[in-house]
Amino acid sequence: MTEHLVIIGADAAGMTAASQARRRRGPQDLRITAFERGGFSSYSACGIPYWVGGQVAERDDLIARTPQQHREHGIDLRLHTEVTELDLDRRRVRSRDLERGTEEWTGFDQLVIATGAKPVRPALPGFDAPGVHGVQTLDDGAALLDTLDHGCHRAVVVGGGYIGVEMAEAMVQRGLKVTVVHRSAEPMATLDPDMGRLVRKAMEGMGIEVVPGAEAKAVLVGESGRPRAVLTTAGEHPADVVVLGLGVRPQTALARAAGLPLGESGGLRTGADMRVQGADGIWAGGDCVEVLNLVSGRYQHIALGTHANKHGLVIGTNIGGGRAEFPGVVGTAVSKVCSLEIARTGLRERDATAAGLGWTSAVIESTSRAGYYPGTAPMSVKMIAEQGSGRLLGVQLVGREGAAKRVDIGAVALTAGMTVDQIVSLDLGYAPPFSPVWDPVQVAARKLVSAGIHRQSE
């Protein structure tokens, strides 16, 4: 008998699940229907800042697989079709064709919920004006580009997280004068403030105005109906275009209405097999789920394309009759503002404290290549480890070329539960064009060892 797999949401998690299930089970064995509210499938949302900035020429460059390609693989992909209700008792979903306005029920044997996340848009005056842009979907990107094409000179980016700093870069690339306003003491609050300060200093060095500790109050709209400024607790910041980078929230209204288990963040809770807890044949992945942080042992919401792809692979493998697990994350993220690279993994100081751990941290400065090698670039590395055991808890890097991907050393070491002593001993790639003789990550580990991380604190 043919099983029916229904997918809600046709981006990374959903369509990776569909493709992987299809790879393992043919159309006679598994029918696949995917519903997508928007007009695109399988695109790189992470690439939108670079399309807006002009480094990526065409919208379609961001599309990994077209609807037509999915259909050729026997996936019935229905665009502009929104699922409006989950009926778990009768194992069916109600969908609405957004173009024709028609509705229908579709039964399923297996269901994948991959409804993604929604950018936070404050319910404040002016934030719904034209010229105020989120950057979550390709349509968002196109709308922002359209605004920019009509002659903008000053952009205000609201939010100093990774979307905020990447969009600041995009606006700089477009030749705009850019102000970033954000609530926290320093931008990139996913780093500790001392490392965030390095990001701010570098951004200021690029001519970006950074306004910390500023709570947005309103977008002030001019006579044209478009922004003229952003009003924050720190004052008025002139703008003819406003970009929102306030983070995202899991889009789980459907799941909530159906009574599926959600965590504190509002994200769906799944097991390591990505099956929704307590629900048979119902799977979830991507930006609508919570993930287990292997360092803190806590669940959290992290919207990242790389996790979504892994979730999709695990779901598709399991539906396809194999066995796969997504064990969790260590909280790795990399981003850049122009030539500045920013990376983090594991816990910040405040996370370690919240997890009840005794910790010590160290910050060092080193270089991307041997000090005498041309093109060597400075980088700062922060390392946090548990006092006594010396177990690595987190790594943060801010630097130029060669800084960001060094975080992978920390990510793998965290996954393996290594101590800083073990990190000092690691056999990492060394040659003058690629690294100083001690990799900067090891220099940070050495500093913690010297500081007595392996001694019990008094």
Next chain:
Amino acid sequence: MTEHLVIIGADAAGMTAASQARRRRGPQDLRITAFERGGFSSYSACGIPYWVGGQVAERDDLIARTPQQHREHGIDLRLHTEVTELDLDRRRVRSRDLERGTEEWTGFDQLVIATGAKPVRPALPGFDAPGVHGVQTLDDGAALLDTLDHGCHRAVVVGGGYIGVEMAEAMVQRGLKVTVVHRSAEPMATLDPDMGRLVRKAMEGMGIEVVPGAEAKAVLVGESGRPRAVLTTAGEHPADVVVLGLGVRPQTALARAAGLPLGESGGLRTGADMRVQGADGIWAGGDCVEVLNLVSGRYQHIALGTHANKHGLVIGTNIGGGRAEFPGVVGTAVSKVCSLEIARTGLRERDATAAGLGWTSAVIESTSRAGYYPGTAPMSVKMIAEQGSGRLLGVQLVGREGAAKRVDIGAVALTAGMTVDQIVSLDLGYAPPFSPVWDPVQVAARKLVSAGIHRQSE
């Protein structure tokens, strides 16, 4: 009572040990004498190809710490002074002042043997002619630069390992026409031949002539007494300068004469604390020792500055009253030829077979950044894992910018004993400017998983 620490060899291992011991014990507690045959201390031998190639302007750029700086730290550094005998019974060393010709005995409480390695120079006709250059020491580099200054047009590099390819780059940088002759089927025999072939193709694309399977027979010397060609089993290769890149051997004649334990490679055998096996207060590190390969469980000789520095740190910490260990290596090495990056860690196919392991390998092509991101560069990744357990055994990368340091992911995973399944799940840094959504190393791991690495072979 003041202890006396004597160091033989004042480069990475020896002087790192001296500096670290000094950091922990003052001059009243520990007297330190270091004997160095040559005229330099603490320099980066790994940087010589880039000095010869002109990317590094000055010889002194390669000197990490001058003799004067060491002396200011209370280390009695005696240059141009060769240790000619170890008398372990009476715990003393005999040294000869090479400038004055005088000899003396010096007693020690602790001894560090850091005598390094010696480039292989074949005992064949013409290999001792002027214009035939090794590149192990700063003096070697200066001699080669002197030859080049007298007008050279064609270089033959004998040996296709990492010194060979790096010197090929240096000669290209100097504007010479370059031929690399080597014995193995492909250059970079520290890679499997399929990956070595990619290196050869890329080198040929750069205009470097590569002659594989060629055994050197002689350097043919012209009327000037200088090279006119290198004769190999593959023919005559015109040259007015010849560079040797035939690898190095541990320099352990002194240790051998004193009856200290040597391994098959001729390198000293130490424990994880870097104390010579069975010898009290005698330590050894750097290019004159064997290291434990944590993947194969075998000892081998690997001459690399990064290991030498770690050995020195461990020795200095232990002499200084602390406790430190060098657990071993996983065989990581990175190098480049012009824009081509080459990296390896762990076991090659032949090593896995020699270790009696059942293995499977996979090669994939991916890119350094998201496919749509400007500057994305192709790379090939080979991964080798144990059939059944899926335990990672080795990773090799050949590509352009962004390929080499990705080997660190493999190096840390090997150290932790991870399986390819675990590598697929790793939370590595992802953003379009830094990586495709699946890091190339994970793409290789996925291919092994798909190929059934976790199934027992029949």
